[in-house]
Amino acid sequence: QVMLITVHSAPTANDSVPFGAPSSADVWSEMPALRTSPSLDALIPSWSRHLRAANLAPRTIQSYAEAASSLGAFLAGTGMPAEVGSIRREYVEAHIEHLLAHWRPATAAVRYRSLQQFFSLAGRRGRDHRQPDGEDAPPQDPRQPVAVLSMDEQRRLLESCKGREFANRRDAAISRVFIDTGARLAEVAGLLVTSLELDEGLLTVTGKGRRDRFLPIGPRTVKALDRYLRERARHHAAAEPSLWLGRKGPMTVSGISQMMDRRALQSGVTDLHAHRLRHTFAHQWLAAGGSEGGLMQVAGWRSREMLGR
Numbered sequence: 209q210v211m212l213i214t215v216h217s218a219p220t221a222n223d224s225v226p227f228g229a230p231s232s233a234d235v236w237s238e239m240p241a242l243r244t245s246p247s248l249d250a251l252i253p254s255w256s257r258h259l260r261a262a263n264l265a266p267r268t269i270q271s272y273a274e275a276a277s278s279l280g281a282f283l284a285g286t287g288m289p290a291e292v293g294s295i296r297r298e299y300v301e302a303h304i305e306h307l308l309a310h311w312r313p314a315t316a317a318v319r320y321r322s323l324q325q326f327f328s329l330a331g332r333r334g335r336d337h338r339q340p341d342g343e344d345a346p347p348q349d350p351r352q353p354v355a356v357l358s359m360d361e362q363r364r365l366l367e368s369c370k371g372r373e374f375a376n377r378r379d380a381a382i383s384r385v386f387i388d389t390g391a392r393l394a395e396v397a398g399l400l401v402t403s404l405e406l407d408e409g410l411l412t413v414t415g416k417g418r419r420d421r422f423l424p425i426g427p428r429t430v431k432a433l434d435r436y437l438r439e440r441a442r443h444h445a446a447a448e449p450s451l452w453l454g455r456k457g458p459m460t461v462s463g464i465s466q467m468m469d470r471r472a473l474q475s476g477v478t479d480l481h482a483h484r485l486r487h488t489f490a491h492q493w494l495a496a497g498g499s500e501g502g503l504m505q506v507a508g509w510r511s512r513e514m515l516g517r
Contacts, residue, residue, distance in 0.1 A: 247290045248280040255326065265418055267394060275322030279303050292327075356488040361477045362387060368475040374439045378452060379467055381436040384429040385411070386482060390489025391423060392416075393482035397461045399451040401437075406430050 252273055259269045282303045283290040289299070300323060307316040357365070369380035385396055395413040403412045409430055410422050425433075440446055443453050450458035459467075465481070472480035 246292055248276060248283070248292055248295065249290065251292055252276050252280075263418075265416060268416075271318065272322045272325060275319040276326050278307075278319060279323060282306060295327075355479070355484065356492075357477065357480075357484065361475075362488070364475040365471060365477055365480070368471050374443065377432075377436040377439045379471060381429075381432040382452065382464060382467065383471070384432045385425070386485040387489065388425050388429040389413075389423040390486045392486065393461055393464065396482070397452065397459065397464050400449045401451050402449070403451065404433060404437075406434060 255276070256269055256273050259272065260266075279295075279300065280290055282288075283295070283299060286302070288302075289295065304316050304320055307319055365383055366380060369376050369383055371377075382396065385391065385399075389411070391413050392415065395415055398414055399411065405411065409425050409427075411425055412420055412422055414420050440453060445453050445457045448458050452459040452464065454463050468480055468482065472478065
């Protein structure tokens with residue numbers, strides 16, 4: 209049985225808002241209350257603008273908006289009311305059941321918490337826009353262990369990137385950065401040329417919450433980056449600030465993911481993705497005797513709960 213949506217009374221200006229920055233709630237509370245209950249889709253753009261004004265990370269805002277849009281599409285497709293003031297707990301429950309039937313529990317849990325934030329903030333605009341009634345909890349999220357890459361799989365991945373061509377130099381550098389730092393996909397994709405301090409063996413990434421941190425890199429990663437920079441200097445988009453370049457210009461998160469898919473096929477490494485490389489880094493750090501506190505700092509984790517994942 210899927211359990212959903214915790215009951216909260218209409219928030220006040222002094223209430224703490226779960227799953228989000230208090231500043232976003234403060235901004236929302238300053239908006240004038242609506243005279244009529246808007247549709248969910250009509251409220252999303254306004255909500256997104258005020259989350260940006262609260263300086264939330266773009267990916268966080270996108271996640272919230274996607275959750276609300278997904279609910280709106282489900283309500284429209286099933287003929288359920290889509291006005292914010294008319295959305296009931298059982299409507300949201302049906303939506304989460306639908307998600308659980310097609311996606312992983314983790315996805316449903318993230319969508320639930322995003323919707324909880326949406327209705328919590330919407331409640332500040334007027335009493336008719338409160339969170340749907342219910343005394344339930346988020347859907348269970350049974351964590352599946354992520355398999356780490358063996359040393360042989362890492363070797364095969366790097367072997368697939370051998371060569372002097374631009375793409376090989378670039379992909380070798382990207383792969384070594386992932387393996388050597390455990391950085392998130394978005395962090396690696398967001399690297400700039402100015403993020404590198406090769407003589408010091410450091411690079412700077414911007415993580416969640418727009419927090420910068422320094423990551424140490426080893427001599428082989430420094431060498432791979434140096435080789436890539438020499439090839440990059442001859443690229444038609446060399447003036448771009450973004451570190452990673454594709455055929456048409458800066459690479460996106462999607463572009464790097466597609467590159468990894470290609471290298472997975474070439475190397476024979478199955479289920480290759482950035483999150484698995486991040487887990488591999490964390491496993492090797494601890495196996496080598498590294499401290500948990502040090503791993504949290506390098507990985508950009510603020511909660512010790514992440515160590516258990």
